[in-house]
Each structure stands twice: as C-alpha cells, then as structure tokens.
Amino acid sequence: MSAPAVEVANVCKCFLRGSPVLRNVDLKIERGEMVALIGASGSGKSTLIRAIAGLTSIDRNEGEGGEIRIFGRPMQAKGRVTGEAGSLRARVGVVFQQFNLVSRLTVLTNVLLGLLGQMPRWRGCLGWFSGEEKQRAMRALARVGIERHALKRGSELSGGQQQRAAIARTLMQGADVLIADEPIASLDPSSARRVMDILADLNRSEGITVLVSLHQVEYALRYCPRVVALRDGAVVYDGASSLLTPAFLSELYGAESEELFLPGFGKTDEAAAESAPDSFMPRKAGVNGSRPEAALGGMAALGNA
Amino acid sequence: MNSNRPIAVTAPAALRDAGTETPVDIPQHPLSRRLRVPFIWLVVGAILVWSWSPTEMWKVANLFTDWRNMAEFGSAFLRPNFRGWELYLTEMIVTIQIAVWGTALAVVFGIPFAILSSSNICPQWIVQPVRRLMDACRAINEIVFALLFVVAVGLGPFAGVMALFIHNVGIISKLFSEAVEAIDPRPVEGIRATGSNKLQDVIFGVVPQVIPLWSSYTLYRFETNVRSATVLGIIGAGGIGQTLYESIRSFQYSETAAVVIIIVLSVMIIDIVSARLRHMLV
Known part of the structure; x- marks a missing residue:
C-alpha cells in the first residue's frame, strides 16, 4: 500500500489543431501531501487537474508513459479514461472554480449526491438517501460551517458558501484525494482564506491528500509546503515552496509572473531577477532562461507594488 | 499615454468640402446585388400565380355573388342555439381529456427520446437515428394518425389520444432536447466527478436544470x-x-x-390559465 496517491507519468495533451497543452508532465504526489499547482492562465493547470480527475482524456503517448494512476490503479492509460475510472472517481474529490453545484437542488441534496458513486445504482437514481446518510451529510456541512443553509438552493448561497458546499460534497464522497481547480479564483479574499483554511485543515487532520491549482502564488506559499509550477504545459519547478522567491518566479514566468501576484506582494528586485543563480532552479530545463520578458516582468511587478 | 490621443475632428471640414460642390463618388453595390430584392419579389409573385388556378382562387368572387348563403350562415351565427349545451359541454370536456392524456403520454415517452437526441449527452450514432425517427413523428399531422388509429382501435376518443400522443412525442422530444443542449455542463461534471453513472448524471445534473423549461413547454403543448x-x-x-x-x-x-x-371560450380559458402558470415557472 505504498503506491503514491497521484502518479502522473509522461503525460501529453493536445487539443485539436492547437499547440500542446501538456508536455511530458511527470508528477508524483505521496499520501497526505498538500501540493499547490501554480502557473499563469493557459499554462495547463486546469487540463492537468481535469486529466487527473479523469474528466479529460490525455494523449496516447508513443513509447513510455502516458498514464495517470491513483493509488497505483490506472485512471487513464493508452489515451483513454479506463473502465476503472468510475470507481476511482469516487475516491478522488474534485472541487471546481465555479463550484459546479446543481443550483436548483438544495445544498443538502447537493452534498448527498457525493454518495452516488458508492450506493446501489437504483437507489442513487431514485435519490433515496437514508436517515443515516443525511446525518453524515449534515455533519459534512457542519465541518465546513454552512449547516444553517442546508435547505437553501445552491444558487442562493454566496460564492464562498457554494465552494464550501462543494467541499462538503467531496467529504461525503469519502475521498482520500482532493483535487481543486482554482477553488478560490472567483472568491473574495476572506472567502478565499476560509476555503484554503478548510482545505489545509482537511489535509492536516484527516490526512486527505490535496492538490490545489492556484492562480496566485501567495496562497501557495502560505498553505502548501510543496509547489509544482507549470509553464506552457511543462513542469518548470517542483519543490519546496520556501524556495520560491518573487525574483525566482519572475525568472520562471517572465512577463506572465505579473498576474501571479496580488498587487502589493513583496518587492520584485529587477537586478535580483536577472542575477538569480541557476542553482535555485532545480528543474529549469524547460525554460528559456534568457527571455527578455523576464526583465519586463520585473518592471511590471514593480509598477504594481 | 498615446492611447489617449484625441480623435481628429474632421467631420466639419468634410462637410465644407461638400458645400463647395466638389463631385464625390457615391459608392454603389454591384448590379447583381442591386437586382436581388426585385428578383425575390418576382419569384414570390411567380409562385402565387402558379398556385392560383390549382387552388381555384377564381372562386373568390363567389363570396359576393352567393351572398345569400353567406347571409343565412351569418344570421344563424348571430343567434346561437344553446339548447343542447349539456351535450356540448360534456363533449368539450372529453376533448380536453383527450388532450390531457395525449400530452401526458407524449411527455413520458418524449423525455427519454429527448435525452437520446441531445448531442451533448449521447454520441452521434444514437442522436441522428433518434432525431430522424422523431422527425417522422412530427412530420405527419395528428389528423393522419387519427385516421390510422380509428382503423386500428375503432371510432372514439382513444384513437384521438393515440394520434396526439404519437405526433407530440416528436414535438416534445425536439423541444426538450433543445433545452437539454443549452444546459450548463459544469454541474453535470461536478456530479460525474463523484463517481456517478451516466443515468445519474442526467437525473441529477441535467433534469433539475431543464425542469422549468420542460414544464413550460408541456403546458404550451397542452394548449395546442x-x-x-x-x-x-x-x-x-x-x-x-x-x-x-x-x-x-x-x-x-x-x-x-x-x-x-x-x-x-374553453380554449381562451385554458390559454389564459396556462400562460399564467408558465409565467410563474420561467
């Protein structure tokens, strides 16, 4: 039982008539880790998250790899979502940027729907949930602090509350792995902190493995010990978040780094960005280090600060 | 900064040029483009002329030469005879009951066909044949179906129910599947991510989203x-x-x-009530 929670092996993805979205991505997440996936928009974060959740198929790779495994069992292999994906999805809770609740159903029902993958099919289709299951759902709602809104429709909740309901749904699933696709991108700062606090707490106290893609680096640095950085669909950094300085990030992302920071975060020193030693970049292979935008990015960040 | 460059104020200058009567080229569409509208009118006129004698349109004069028939007809209409009103009312209610069952059956059977002919739910090799089958149901008027069912199940309201049912399955499935194709896919994905099966995706992800529109269409079809x-x-x-x-x-x-x-009167009442209900739904 020592298989990693998530194993992404040499994964590529091209959409029709487009440049590749994911290029030879390798990623291994051990059980109980909390990992942030960062990158500018269009860098492939969502696609990678959706591929791990088995919602998007990856390309069949020539030669080695092209596989996504959850606890050692294949979610995707040979260019298609495997037959096991249905049962695997029950173990992988997914939290989306737009919450993806069914807005006309009550919050309680939305949370109960997390059980669909585990209950008898006919009972799931009829929507018959036992009293004990409803109790569990209420406990899940209490865990994220919105039990008062159980009978409201999904659409009546604020964004932050909807996202917490979505997290309660993954709790109901009993997911061991929680992957979140920009869970806080459409939330206000205090709701965003609340959601990140809940994710971090689930990781700490229940040992749930969390992979969360984030648009803004500050949250990654604050909540996640490990950061995986994507750029143009390739992993350009995979290591401790403590090593990610603003200077290093603008080196990694060039002009794009500007959108990774909240205004007023740190001070980007243009000179430091240019003189950042290569030893700080364990996996810099994919990056063209001498791009002129790097300097521009530094200036833009200064302008924001 | 240079994005705020003021827009050059040239309009008055141009007008002054026109004042000095310098000839200006007026742009014109090519001849083929200019002839398009007269051509369309010509085609419409030709079609009307072509359909004139086969439909015996010359008889339009009979409306006036046979005015006595019209007058008899019209004067009787001005003196409606309600002596048999009990029969009329029971028959009217039977008519409404035919519509109730015809609509109900059409909805029950139309829903699965609607799902099967929605291209965001089912693969094309299912969608296309189902859609063609539904086209066939829709293409044949309910009167034609009624004639067939009168032969099959005998005279009476049941033949009417069946005729409405078959014709409306085609219509309902088209209307419903258009609603399904316009849904927000994200809630469905949210449910799929919990490990549900396809049927559950539809029940909990699709149906709650389309219920208001489906109910409204059902009422509308009932009116019709x-x-x-x-x-x-x-x-x-x-x-x-x-x-x-x-x-x-x-x-x-x-x-x-x-x-x-x-x-x-009955149709008016039903239209008013159902319009109210539909207004509440959407």
Whole structure:
C-alpha cells in the first residue's frame, strides 16, 4: 500500500489543431501531501487537474508513459479514461472554480449526491438517501460551517458558501484525494482564506491528500509546503515552496509572473531577477532562461507594488 | 499615454468640402446585388400565380355573388342555439381529456427520446437515428394518425389520444432536447466527478436544470393539443369535433355557432390559465 496517491507519468495533451497543452508532465504526489499547482492562465493547470480527475482524456503517448494512476490503479492509460475510472472517481474529490453545484437542488441534496458513486445504482437514481446518510451529510456541512443553509438552493448561497458546499460534497464522497481547480479564483479574499483554511485543515487532520491549482502564488506559499509550477504545459519547478522567491518566479514566468501576484506582494528586485543563480532552479530545463520578458516582468511587478 | 490621443475632428471640414460642390463618388453595390430584392419579389409573385388556378382562387368572387348563403350562415351565427349545451359541454370536456392524456403520454415517452437526441449527452450514432425517427413523428399531422388509429382501435376518443400522443412525442422530444443542449455542463461534471453513472448524471445534473423549461413547454403543448383535439372529432376520434361536424352537415348553423362559442371560450380559458402558470415557472 505504498503506491503514491497521484502518479502522473509522461503525460501529453493536445487539443485539436492547437499547440500542446501538456508536455511530458511527470508528477508524483505521496499520501497526505498538500501540493499547490501554480502557473499563469493557459499554462495547463486546469487540463492537468481535469486529466487527473479523469474528466479529460490525455494523449496516447508513443513509447513510455502516458498514464495517470491513483493509488497505483490506472485512471487513464493508452489515451483513454479506463473502465476503472468510475470507481476511482469516487475516491478522488474534485472541487471546481465555479463550484459546479446543481443550483436548483438544495445544498443538502447537493452534498448527498457525493454518495452516488458508492450506493446501489437504483437507489442513487431514485435519490433515496437514508436517515443515516443525511446525518453524515449534515455533519459534512457542519465541518465546513454552512449547516444553517442546508435547505437553501445552491444558487442562493454566496460564492464562498457554494465552494464550501462543494467541499462538503467531496467529504461525503469519502475521498482520500482532493483535487481543486482554482477553488478560490472567483472568491473574495476572506472567502478565499476560509476555503484554503478548510482545505489545509482537511489535509492536516484527516490526512486527505490535496492538490490545489492556484492562480496566485501567495496562497501557495502560505498553505502548501510543496509547489509544482507549470509553464506552457511543462513542469518548470517542483519543490519546496520556501524556495520560491518573487525574483525566482519572475525568472520562471517572465512577463506572465505579473498576474501571479496580488498587487502589493513583496518587492520584485529587477537586478535580483536577472542575477538569480541557476542553482535555485532545480528543474529549469524547460525554460528559456534568457527571455527578455523576464526583465519586463520585473518592471511590471514593480509598477504594481 | 498615446492611447489617449484625441480623435481628429474632421467631420466639419468634410462637410465644407461638400458645400463647395466638389463631385464625390457615391459608392454603389454591384448590379447583381442591386437586382436581388426585385428578383425575390418576382419569384414570390411567380409562385402565387402558379398556385392560383390549382387552388381555384377564381372562386373568390363567389363570396359576393352567393351572398345569400353567406347571409343565412351569418344570421344563424348571430343567434346561437344553446339548447343542447349539456351535450356540448360534456363533449368539450372529453376533448380536453383527450388532450390531457395525449400530452401526458407524449411527455413520458418524449423525455427519454429527448435525452437520446441531445448531442451533448449521447454520441452521434444514437442522436441522428433518434432525431430522424422523431422527425417522422412530427412530420405527419395528428389528423393522419387519427385516421390510422380509428382503423386500428375503432371510432372514439382513444384513437384521438393515440394520434396526439404519437405526433407530440416528436414535438416534445425536439423541444426538450433543445433545452437539454443549452444546459450548463459544469454541474453535470461536478456530479460525474463523484463517481456517478451516466443515468445519474442526467437525473441529477441535467433534469433539475431543464425542469422549468420542460414544464413550460408541456403546458404550451397542452394548449395546442386542446385546439388540435377539437378537430379530431371530425374524423371520428371523439370529442366536440364530432358534434361540430354533425351540426354543420345538417345545416344547423345556430347549433354550430353555440359549439364554436364553447370551443373558443374553453380554449381562451385554458390559454389564459396556462400562460399564467408558465409565467410563474420561467
């Protein structure tokens, strides 16, 4: 039982008539880790998250790899979502940027729907949930602090509350792995902190493995010990978040780094960005280090600060 | 900074140029483009002329030369005879009941066909054949189906129910599947991510989203079906149409007028009520 929670092996993805979205991505997440996936928009974060959740198929790779495994069992292999994906999805809770609740159903029902993958099919289709299951759902709602809104429709909740309901749904699933696709991108700062606090707490106290893609680096640095950085669909950094300085990030992302920071975060020193030693970049292979935008990015960040 | 460059104020200068009568080229569309509209009118006119004699349109004059017939017809209509109102009312209710069952069956069977013909739910090799089948149901008028069912199950309202049912399955499945194709895919994905199966995705992800529109379409079809059902009686498929036809055939225009008034009132009431209900739903 020592298989990693998530194993992404040499994964590529091209959409029709487009440049590749994911290029030879390798990623291994051990059980109980909390990992942030960062990158500018269009860098492939969502696609990678959706591929791990088995919602998007990856390309069949020539030669080695092209596989996504959850606890050692294949979610995707040979260019298609495997037959096991249905049962695997029950173990992988997914939290989306737009919450993806069914807005006309009550919050309680939305949370109960997390059980669909585990209950008898006919009972799931009829929507018959036992009293004990409803109790569990209420406990899940209490865990994220919105039990008062159980009978409201999904659409009546604020964004932050909807996202917490979505997290309660993954709790109901009993997911061991929680992957979140920009869970806080459409939330206000205090709701965003609340959601990140809940994710971090689930990781700490229940040992749930969390992979969360984030648009803004500050949250990654604050909540996640490990950061995986994507750029143009390739992993350009995979290591401790403590090593990610603003200077290093603008080196990694060039002009794009500007959108990774909240205004007023740190001070980007243009000179430091240019003189950042290569030893700080364990996996810099994919990056063209001498791009002129790097300097521009530094200036833009200064302008924001 | 240079994005805020002021827009050059050239308009007055240009007008002054026009004042000094310098000839200016007026742009013109090419000849083919200019002839397009007259050509369309020509085609429409030709089609009307072509359809004139086959439809015996010259008889339009008869409306005036045979004015006595018209006057008799019209005067009887002004004196409606409600002596048989109990019969008219029971027959009208039967007509509404035909529409109730026709609509209900069409909805029950139309929903699965609607799901099967929605291209965001099912693969094309299912969608296309199902859509063509539904096209066939829709293409044939309910009167034609009623004639067939009168032969199959005998005279009476049941033939009418079946006729409405088959025709409306085609319509309902098209309307419903258009609603399904316009849903937000994200909630469905949220449910799929919990490990549900395809049927559960539809039940919990799709149906809650389309229920308001589906209910509204159902009410609308019910309205339409009441109107259609009044005609079905003419060919022996039950309801008030039969009474109507009999009174016309026996030249009892006062009775005809009474029946027509009852039909119009019923349809009006149903339209008003269902419009209210639909307004509440959407």
